[in-house]
Amino acid sequence: xxxxxxxxxxxxxxxxxxxxxxxxxxxxxxxxxxxxxxxxxxxxxxxxxxxxxxxxxxxxxxxxxxxxxxxxxxxxxxxxxxxxxxxxxxxxxxxxxxxxxxxxxxxxxxxxxxxxxxxxxxxxxxxxxxxxxxxxxxxxxxxxxxxxxxxxxxxxxxxxxxxxxxxxxxxxxxxxxxxxxxxxxxxxxxxxxxxxxxxxxxxxxxxxxxxxxxxxxxxxxxxxxxxxxxxxxxxxxxxxxxxxxxxxxxxxxxxxxxxxxxxxxxxxxxxxxxxxxxxxxxxxxxxxxxxxxxxxxxxxxxxxxxxxxxxxxxxxxxxxxxxxxxxxxxxxxxxxxxxxxxxxxxxxxxxxxxxxxxxxxxxxxxxxxxxxxxxxxxxxxxxxxxxxxxxxxxxxxxxxxxxxxx
Numbered sequence: 001x002x003x004x005x006x007x008x009x010x011x012x013x014x015x016x017x018x019x020x021x022x023x024x025x026x027x028x029x030x031x032x033x034x035x036x037x038x039x040x041x042x043x044x045x046x047x048x049x050x051x052x053x054x055x056x057x058x059x060x061x062x063x064x065x066x067x068x069x070x071x072x073x074x075x076x077x078x079x080x081x082x083x084x085x086x087x088x089x090x091x092x093x094x095x096x097x098x099x100x101x102x103x104x105x106x107x108x109x110x111x112x113x114x115x116x117x118x119x120x121x122x123x124x125x126x127x128x129x130x131x132x133x134x135x136x137x138x139x140x141x142x143x144x145x146x147x148x149x150x151x152x153x154x155x156x157x158x159x160x161x162x163x164x165x166x167x168x169x170x171x172x173x174x175x176x177x178x179x180x181x182x183x184x185x186x187x188x189x190x191x192x193x194x195x196x197x198x199x200x201x202x203x204x205x206x207x208x209x210x211x212x213x214x215x216x217x218x219x220x221x222x223x224x225x226x227x228x229x230x231x232x233x234x235x236x237x238x239x240x241x242x243x244x245x246x247x248x249x250x251x252x253x254x255x256x257x258x259x260x261x262x263x264x265x266x267x268x269x270x271x272x273x274x275x276x277x278x279x280x281x282x283x284x285x286x287x288x289x290x291x292x293x294x295x296x297x298x299x300x301x302x303x304x305x306x307x308x309x310x311x312x313x314x315x316x317x318x319x320x321x322x323x324x325x326x327x328x329x330x331x332x333x334x335x336x337x338x339x340x341x342x343x344x345x346x347x348x349x350x351x352x353x354x355x356x357x358x359x360x361x362x363x364x365x366x367x368x369x370x371x372x373x374x375x376x377x378x379x380x381x382x383x384x385x386x387x388x389x390x391x392x393x394x395x396x397x398x399x400x401x402x403x404x405x406x
Contacts, residue, residue, distance in 0.1 A: 011218060011222055011227050011228070012227075012228050012243055013104060013108060013111065013211070013214050013215070013218070013228065013230060013243060014031070014103060014104070014107065014108065014230070014241065014243045015243060016029060016030070016031050016243070017029070017240060017241070017242050018031065018099070018103045018107070018240070018241040018242075019238060019239070019240045019241075020099050020102070020238050020239040020240075020241075021237070021238040022236070022237060022238040022239075022401070023238075024238065025102070025135075025136070025137060025138045026106075026138050027099075027102075027103060027106065027107075027241075029107070031107050032107070033106060033107055033109070033142050033145075034107065034108055034109070034110055034111075035110075035145075035146075035149060036110055036146070036149040036150065036153060039108070039110035039111065043111065043114075043217070043218070043221060044221050045221075046114045046117070046118065046217065046220050046221065047220055047221060048121065048220075049118075049122075049220055052118060052121070052122040052219075052220065053072055053075050053076065053122055053123075054072075055219060056071050056072045056075070056122075056216065056219060057070075057072035059219060061212070061215060061216070061219065062212075063208065063209055063212050064209045064211035064212045064215070064230075064287075064288070065090060065172075065208075065209030065211075065212065065287070066209075066265065066286050066287040067286070068286050071208070071212060071216070074196045074206055074208075075119070075122060075123050075196075075206065077194060077196035077197055077204075078123045078125075078196045078197075078204040078205075078206050079123055079124070080197070081196065081197040081198065081204040082204060083123050083124035083125070083204065084124050084125065084126050084203070084204075085123070085125050085126070085127070085199065085200075085203040085204030085205055085206070086125060086126075086127040086128070086129065086181070086199060086200045086201075086203055086204070086205040086206070087116060087119045087120045087123070087125045087127070087128050087129070087205075087206045087208070088128075088129045088130075088131055088177060088181070088200075088205065088206065088207045088208070089112060089113075089115075089116045089128075089129065089130040089131065089208060089210050089213050090131050090172055090174070090177060090207050090208065090209050090210065091105050091112075091130055091131060091132045091136070091139060091143075091210045092131055092132060092133045092136075092165060092171050092172030092177075093133075093136070093172065094133065094168065094169045094170065094171055094172040094173075095169075095266040095267060095268075095287075095289060096169075096266075096267070096400075096402075096403050097232065097234035097239060097266055097267070097289055097291055097400050098232045098234075098239070098266060098287075098289045099232045099234075099239040099240075099241050100211060100230040100231070100232045100241050100288060100289075101139075101209065101210045101211060102136065102138070102139050103230075103241045104210050104211060104214050104230075105132070105136075105139040105142055105143055105210060106138050106139055106142045107142075108214060109142045109143050109145075109146035110146050110149075110150070111214045111217045111218070112130075112210045112213050112214050112217065113130075113146055113147070113150060113160065113217075114213075114216075114217035114220065115208075115212070115213030115214055115215065115216035115217035115220075116128050116130070116160065116208075116213050117155070117157035117158070118216055118217065118220045119206060119208065119213065119216055120157070120158050121157070123204075123206065125158065125204075125206070126158060127158065127161070127200075127203075128157075128158045128159070128160050128161070129160070129161045129162075129163055129181065130143055130147075130160060130161070130162050130163070130210075131163050131165055131172075131177050131181075132162070132163075132164060132165070133164070133165050133166065133167045133168070133171050133172070134164050134165065134166055134167045135167035140162065140164065143162055144162060147160050147162060163180075163181065165177070165180055165186045166186050166406075167406055168186070168313065168406055169267075169309075169310075169313035169363075169405065169406075170186075170187065170188055170313065170314070170315055170361070170363060171186050173188045173361055173362070173363070174195055174207045175188045175189045175190075175195070175361060176188045176189075176315075176361075177207055178195050178199045178200050178205060178207070181200040181201075182199075182200050182201050187315045187317065188315055188317070188360060188361030188363065189317075189360065189361070190318075190360040190361070195207055211230055227245060227246060228243050228244060228245055228246060229243070229244055229245075229246045229248075229282040229283050229285070229288055230242075230243050230288050231243075231244065231253060231282060231285070231288040231289070231290060232288060232289045232290070233253070233254055233290045233291075233292070234289065234290070234291045234400040235291075235292060235398070235399075235400055236398050236399060236400060236401065239400075244282050245282070246281065246282055246283025247281055247282070247283060248281060248282045249278065249279070249280070249281055249282075250277055250278055250279075250280045250281065250282060250290075251277075251278030251279075253282060253290075254290065254292060256274045256277070256278055256292075258294055258295050259274045259292045259293065259294060259295065260273070260274055260293055260294070260295050260297070260299070261273050261274055261277070261292075261293045261299055261377050261378070262274065262277040262290055262291065262292050262293065263290075263291040263293065263370070264277065264280075264285060264287075264289070264290060264291075265285070265286055265287040265289055266287060266289045266291070267306045267309065267310060267366070267370060267402075268310070268362075268363070268365075268366020268367060268369060268370055269287065269289065269366070269369065269370060270369055270370070270373040271293075271299065271303070271370065271373040271374050271376075271377040271378070272373070272377065273377055291399065291400050293399055294398040294399070296398065297398055297399050298336075298378075298381060298391050299374055299377060299378035299381060300332070300335060300336060300374060300378050300381045300382060300385060300391065301336050301391075302399050302402070303332065303370060303371060303374035303378075304329070304332035304333055304335070304336045305402040306370060306402055307325070307328055307329040307332050307367060307370070307371055308329045308332075308333070308402075309402050309403065309404075309405055310325055310329075310363070310366070310367040310370075311325035311326045311328070311329040311367075312404075312405035313363075313405040313406075314363055314364075315360075315361070315363070317360055318358075318359055318360040318364075319358075320354075320355040320358050320359040320360075320364040321359060321360070321363060321364055324351060324354065324355040324364060325355070325363075325364060325367055327351050328348065328351055328352065328355070328367065328368075328371055331344055331347060331348040331351070332348070332371065335348075335382065335385050335386065336385060338385060338388050340385065340386060341386070342386060345375075345382065345386060348371075348375075349375070352368045352371060352372055355367070355368050356368045
């Protein structure tokens, strides 16, 4: 290879709009999957940085899987536990409406693998894993090709294991991944010790979302912070992944005309009125997933469908999941079907308060967040349903469809 092959230093991940029609696993886009040669032409050679932890800390890079936990803090915890552990690229993307991780794995797999290798080098990890769910056939194929290319190229990095987990909502939860890679079921568990200190097989384990790793891959080349944000916008027509500057106001990202509210962060996220949503910036979102609700849709009806999905998707290992989420889903169904009374709304609020913070994992907390924000955002519709007059919306199907729980 000539040195001229490694001159590019872009600061974006995709720099394009990637669209997944409803039900499709392959995107409609002009982009093609980068092989190793195209990847090097686009991004240049990955540079070894002996002070990568300090670089990541200076950049303020945080996780992009929803938690937004500082990456450098995780790395330091791994090192404090002795290092020589495991690094996992979490590509499960179990949120049904999200597609940003799939777009990266299918179109820029080598950038994700660069970040995985750089992380392993920084913390002295000896095992690297890419975790995807069984339904991600296109992502698995792209990853398998990329891993094979790197092996044939003789890159000096730990060998990558591609591990397939079950296609369930909770299969991407960090403790479920640790449990599965340790030989158990892919179900969450109550963890008192962070995986970074003791994870897979008792070894220190870092679990990073694939977007986080792709940004680490960029940082090894530019040393610059993340100037962009990846967003998935999910509607009845499908999922669209866009990359925008992090300072972009969200009203510039999506046309809010004929939109009454937006569910931010997926099925375990927060409902926001269109007015409140428009004042936020792209970089402020914990998880870059937006589901706009049209004016003629019933927000309570859609939230009831989501609550049913979350209850059916639970691990069923603790009271809040087994009984609390089912009670919430049933109470919301009564409200939608005009069977609820005021005492039932009080019961609903009480049940949400009893569930919050008491689950073995964070799954119940996500359901509480979504339902509680719906009761606030759609308070007018709650009263209409409560007093038996239904709501003011026609209910035409325009929201992203809620799938059946596998």
